[in-house]
Amino acid sequence: MNTVITISRQFGSGGRLIGKLLAQKLSIPYYDKEIIFKAAEKSGLASGFIEENEQKRKSFYTYPVPNARWGIAPNNFDSFEAKIYAAEAEVIENCAKGGACVIVGRCADYVLRGKAKCLNVFVYADDSARVKRVMEVYGDAPNEKKAQKLIRDTDRLRSRHYRYYTDNEWGKSSEYDICVNSATIGIEKCVDMLANVYVAIDAE
Amino acid sequence: MNTVITISRQFGSGGRLIGKLLAQKLSIPYYDKEIIFKAAEKSGLASGFIEENEQKRKSFYTYPVPNARWGIAPNNFDSFEAKIYAAEAEVIENCAKGGACVIVGRCADYVLRGKAKCLNVFVYADDSARVKRVMEVYGDAPNEKKAQKLIRDTDRLRSRHYRYYTDNEWGKSSEYDICVNSATIGIEKCVDMLANVYVAIDAE
Numbered sequence: 001m002n003t004v005i006t007i008s009r010q011f012g013s014g015g016r017l018i019g020k021l022l023a024q025k026l027s028i029p030y031y032d033k034e035i036i037f038k039a040a041e042k043s044g045l046a047s048g049f050i051e052e053n054e055q056k057r058k059s060f061y062t063y064p065v066p067n068a069r070w071g072i073a074p075n076n077f078d079s080f081e082a083k084i085y086a087a088e089a090e091v092i093e094n095c096a097k098g099g100a101c102v103i104v105g106r107c108a109d110y111v112l113r114g115k116a117k118c119l120n121v122f123v124y125a126d127d128s129a130r131v132k133r134v135m136e137v138y139g140d141a142p143n144e145k146k147a148q149k150l151i152r153d154t155d156r157l158r159s160r161h162y163r164y165y166t167d168n169e170w171g172k173s174s175e176y177d178i179c180v181n182s183a184t185i186g187i188e189k190c191v192d193m194l195a196n197v198y199v200a201i202d203a204e
Numbered sequence: 205m206n207t208v209i210t211i212s213r214q215f216g217s218g219g220r221l222i223g224k225l226l227a228q229k230l231s232i233p234y235y236d237k238e239i240i241f242k243a244a245e246k247s248g249l250a251s252g253f254i255e256e257n258e259q260k261r262k263s264f265y266t267y268p269v270p271n272a273r274w275g276i277a278p279n280n281f282d283s284f285e286a287k288i289y290a291a292e293a294e295v296i297e298n299c300a301k302g303g304a305c306v307i308v309g310r311c312a313d314y315v316l317r318g319k320a321k322c323l324n325v326f327v328y329a330d331d332s333a334r335v336k337r338v339m340e341v342y343g344d345a346p347n348e349k350k351a352q353k354l355i356r357d358t359d360r361l362r363s364r365h366y367r368y369y370t371d372n373e374w375g376k377s378s379e380y381d382i383c384v385n386s387a388t389i390g391i392e393k394c395v396d397m398l399a400n401v402y403v404a405i406d407a408e
Contacts, residue, residue, distance in 0.1 A: 178389065196396070
């Protein structure tokens with residue numbers, strides 16, 4: 001097995017859990033927060049500080065620096081955040097070089113484009129299901145209103161981060177091989193489905 | 205089995221073939237052009253004329269009639285096209301009442317919302333794969349440029365038709381349970397994947 005599964009996901013969709021269960025089912029490594037810490041070790045930056053700063057851009061429009069559209073590689077950016085991105089991208093490439101694995105988030109689909117055989121997945125869900133998950137499973141919000149705000153804010157950050165570095169649209173189906181609604185299909189069935197597709201594709 | 209599979213698809217993605225093979229694999233009825241003819245029989249309109257006219261709206265903006273957004277049901281529209289839509293919707297509902305089946309196109313996902321248990325699928329593919337399919341498999345265009353134009357025009361009509369009657373965005377992942385790239389996954393693997401998911405969901 002050498003195909004890498006990348007998972008992008010709406011906040012509250014359970015995409016991270018799907019990634020974890022999928023890696024377990026396929027007995028391949030799973031990367032998520034670990035990437036941050038590996039990136040931290042590599043770049044010499046304190047991991048706590050990276051965690052706090054990455055993907056926290058306040059507004060896409062307040063950054064008048066060149067982006068991928070203008071042919072300037074992210075690692076030429078003279079900013080702290082760009083260094084984090086570059087360090088993470090290097091870690092992601094190294095993970096992929098190690099063979100089959102699941103990588104959740106971190107623009108991994110874009111980072112590995114043309115560099116590794118990937119199955120790129122986007123996980124989404126209905127708003128009501130996401131609110132329920134954020135409140136009941138994650139315990140991240142005390143009421144519906146706060147859960148909705150957290151979902152909106154987190155997805156906005158993810159979307160901006162993705163667009164900033166890739167110049168593509170986050171969550172647009174054409175960027176992925178499979179997009180799946182975890183609320184209507186169900187977490188376990190998503191895992192089974194992706195595992196089966198993975199095995200079929202990886203065997204090619 | 206009683207779940208209905210609806211398939212929306214980009215032109216040239218092979219979504220119709222996937223629907224046909226899926227119905228064969230699951231041994232359930234397949235509806236596509238048949239719907240037009242059933243609708244024709246029902247409404248008393250000549251089927252050839254329906255085929256020619258449905259989905260052929262020249263411009264979305266040239267129709268200043270009310271749409272679903274304003275709470276007016278399509279079958280109240282005083283237009284020939286609306287009558288076709290209403291006749292087709294009735295046929296689709298009857299197909300669904302007959303139990304499990306595959307329905308390709310015709311806004312079936314929207315028509316059956318809240319009326320039948322559905323697995324709503326959107327099939328898409330990279331432009332280059334679609335051009336190749338349109339030229340080599342369908343034989344619908346003699347060269348790349350014409351294939352591209354045909355793809356663009358057909359998808360624009362499908363998109364307008366869908367938006368006009370449903371007020372939703374055609375191809376937007378949140379409208380579907382699964383979206384799949386037929387070019388990267390492959391037609392047969394798409395069929396296998398959807399058949400497996402269908403069996404798992406239908407058993408619930």
